Amino acid sequence: MIFALIGNQNSGKTTLFNQLTGSNQRVGNFPGVTVERKEGIIKGHKEATVVDLPGIYSISPYSNEEIVTRDFLLKSRPDAIINIVDATNIERNLYLTLQLIELEIPMVLALNMMDEVRSNGNTIDIKGLQTELGIPVVPISAVKNEGITELVDKALLVIEKQRKPKILDFCTGAVHRTIHAVAHLIEDHAEKIGVPRRFAATKLVEGDDIMQEALKLSENEIDMIAHSVTEMETDLGIDREAALADMRYNFIEKLCQNNVVKTGKSKEHERSILIDKLLTHKYFAIPTFLLIMLTIFWLTFDVIGQRISDLLSLGIDNLTGLVDTMLANYGLNPVVHSLVIDGIFAGVGSVLSFIPIIVTLFFFLSILEDSGYMARIAFVMDKLLRKIGLSGRSVVPMLIGFGCSVPAIMSTRTLSSDRDRKMTILLTPFMSCSAKLPIYAV
Numbered sequence: 520m521i522f523a524l525i526g527n528q529n530s531g532k533t534t535l536f537n538q539l540t541g542s543n544q545r546v547g548n549f550p551g552v553t554v555e556r557k558e559g560i561i562k563g564h565k566e567a568t569v570v571d572l573p574g575i576y577s578i579s580p581y582s583n584e585e586i587v588t589r590d591f592l593l594k595s596r597p598d599a600i601i602n603i604v605d606a607t608n609i610e611r612n613l614y615l616t617l618q619l620i621e622l623e624i625p626m627v628l629a630l631n632m633m634d635e636v637r638s639n640g641n642t643i644d645i646k647g648l649q650t651e652l653g654i655p656v657v658p659i660s661a662v663k664n665e666g667i668t669e670l671v672d673k674a675l676l677v678i679e680k681q682r683k684p685k686i687l688d689f690c691t692g693a694v695h696r697t698i699h700a701v702a703h704l705i706e707d708h709a710e711k712i713g714v715p716r717r718f719a720a721t722k723l724v725e726g727d728d729i730m731q732e733a734l735k736l737s738e739n740e741i742d743m744i745a746h747s748v749t750e751m752e753t754d755l756g757i758d759r760e761a762a763l764a765d766m767r768y769n770f771i772e773k774l775c776q777n778n779v780v781k782t783g784k785s786k787e788h789e790r791s792i793l794i795d796k797l798l799t800h801k802y803f804a805i806p807t808f809l810l811i812m813l814t815i816f817w818l819t820f821d822v823i824g825q826r827i828s829d830l831l832s833l834g835i836d837n838l839t840g841l842v843d844t845m846l847a848n849y850g851l852n853p854v855v856h857s858l859v860i861d862g863i864f865a866g867v868g869s870v871l872s873f874i875p876i877i878v879t880l881f882f883f884l885s886i887l888e889d890s891g892y893m894a895r896i897a898f899v900m901d902k903l904l905r906k907i908g909l910s911g912r913s914v915v916p917m918l919i920g921f922g923c924s925v926p927a928i929m930s931t932r933t934l935s936s937d938r939d940r941k942m943t944i945l946l947t948p949f950m951s952c953s954a955k956l957p958i959y960a961v
């Protein structure tokens with residue numbers, strides 16, 4: 520039996536995976552791509568293997584992670600899906616759930632981080648969620664090892680009973696009409712390649728070229744779908760992707776209104792929203808960003824880094840002088856003397872004196888990263904960077920590039936598409952790190 524473990528990033532997938540498998544893990548890569556594939560045997564159930572899939576937010580074909588997950592689900596057809604959902608961010612997490620349900624694979628929802636939900640004073644109606652979603656829901660806390668046994672039992676049960684998700688229809692109005700029309704039209708094609716027709720239809724309405732290719736539709740059918748979609752877009756006044764996103768979020772909103780009780784309004788959350796309003800504001804966002812970066816550069820290159828750097832070179836100079844006189848007194852061969860003093864000390868010394876600046880810059884950048892400001896910058900810069908064909912996330916490697924190109928290029932790992940990664944890798948070395956400035960000057 521194969522279980523696929525799927526969820527958003529930071530929903531606790533790795534934590535749950537470790538709880539489920541203990542130390543029986545194997546790590547490899549998905550064939551052809553550098554996306555990690557981890558699998559392990561569930562403790563106490565030799566017959567059950569669980570595969571940890573990459574953290575994703577949607578099953579579209581945009582990033583390697585999404586393509587890997589989608590291929591795995593459609594081609595290998597796992598026996599069941601364990602969808603892990605961060606209960607403290609339930610609205611956003613359920614967006615993926617709604618798409619997984621359309622795959623018509625037996626599925627259990629693991630509602631993680633329930634310990635936090637409780638300590639915030641909120642409650643979630645598990646039974647209600649279960650009925651409205653049409654799949655079993657198990658509240659768990661992966662870190663506290665609560666509810667894991669029940670989760671495994673429920674997962675084994677859905678396989679045994681071959682219990683597919685009961686409800687598929689999350690759509691209303693124009694979207695509903697379009698999805699169903701397309702679903703009927705492509706029914707035979709979807710069956711032929713073994714893809715659930717509702718899933719295929721939704722993807723076609725979203726404008727998914729890979730799905731269109733795979734289904735081998737005729738010109739005529741492609742035309743008919745395009746007409747239905749255009750009709751829907753004019754009816755709703757928004758484009759196809761937005762229409763489907765709207766449909767899913769409308770459903771989720773209602774679902775949460777009915778089943779999630781948020782009594783504990785946390786002050787931290789309100790404050791965070793207020794700060795975000797300024798940091799991602801239409802006009803203030805970029806000036807704020809520039810101000811923050813200027814401050815960091817000023818602190819790094821002038822106030823802190825440069826001073827430490829000066830102190831360090833002073834130390835190195837003194838040491839060099841000391842060794843110089845020592846060697847001179849010892850009467851060493853002038854060639855060896857020059858090699859040690861002019862070569863090793865001067866050479867290594869001048870490289871060493873850069874280190875304080877780099878360390879200081881990285882210190883500030885890691886504060887930006889851990890405070891979540893980097894994610895806001897990526898969001899703000901997205902529109903601008905798209906104009907040169909990059910995504911907002913490329914900002915992070917580029918900023919790191921001011922410190923040093925090596926870690927900057929390494930950090931492009933986190934970019935989602937191969938193309939973005941390559942573009943960013945090529946552009947990053949043009950960011951001026953402090954070692955490049957003297958070279959420009961010369």
Ligand code: GDP
Pocket residue numbers: 526527528529530531532533534535574631632633634635659660661662663
């Ligand atoms: P992944 O990105 O989905 O693999 O998520 P991780 O397993 O790395 O977890 C992300 C963070 O959430 C980590 O800091 C975990 O310690 C934390 N976490 C995971 N499960 C729970 C939980 O049940 N309760 C709480 N409070 N934190 C959790």
Ligand code: MG
Pocket residue numbers: 532533534
């Ligand atoms: Mg993980």
